[in-house]
Amino acid sequence: MSNAKVLPLLDPEPAEAVAPCCPPLTERPFSAEEAERTAPMFKALGDPVRLRLFSAVASHEGGEACVCDISDVGVSQPTVSHHLKKLREAGLLTSERRGTWVYYRVEPSVLAAMGQLLTAR
Amino acid sequence: MSNAKVLPLLDPEPAEAVAPCCPPLTERPFSAEEAERTAPMFKALGDPVRLRLFSAVASHEGGEACVCDISDVGVSQPTVSHHLKKLREAGLLTSERRGTWVYYRVEPSVLAAMGQLLTAR
């Protein structure tokens, strides 16, 4: 597979990955189960350092970035790793090791799902 | 603390400018200042109870609800009040006392701003 991914605008249908989570917040009151499932995603973005890391990855070329490119956020390297792990556990990022460096990329379906949650009725 | 003049409700300040906050997370890496300003909104929605309360208010008739209508989320009433205060401090809700009851309503501009943040490029 020669790596010819410049900007995958037309992704293959992710469908059942994250989409069937929940309706917009304004549609009807969330159930306890829906809230328990959805809150961690917001929580993951609720820290300034994580927000910067996520934004750095999401805005990077192809929605993918090496740790070395984004780790300048004013905290120590272990702390960066800790926050990246949190973002990974929340399902917002995925990581992959290629040789010496580790690359993080955004989970596009999650971004879309969160956007839908905040869609005004 | 025997200060008699206390008016905890009807704060004149809450929910100032939140709309003109930041570009989408995917546009460019967030600065420290942008992240510090934006993260609290996500943090406020990062708790299941607060997410249910916010959803209950947002989905209610006219985007407004009495506390008595939404306080059935499985925690005590002081805890409900505590979470509603957090949502107010984050600029997501505003409160108003009308007679016996206190009504909370969503800040529509905030909802739109957060939706824009998650808009995919």
Add this chain to the structure above:
DNA sequence: CATCTATGTTGACACATGTCGAACCAGTGC
């Protein structure tokens, strides 16, 4: 194999947060 560089993990700490019961405040009605 030895060593260096890039990340992740562990342990420890201070601090923030969610939760409750009790006390308090604001209106309504007796």
Add this chain to the structure above:
DNA sequence: GCACTGGTTCGACATGTGTCAACATAGATG
């Protein structure tokens, strides 16, 4: 005035979270 109801604040506690230094691990390179 008094009691009652809705809602907030206070005080206290257990748990969670962000942070770092120290250590551990994975590849690359000599």
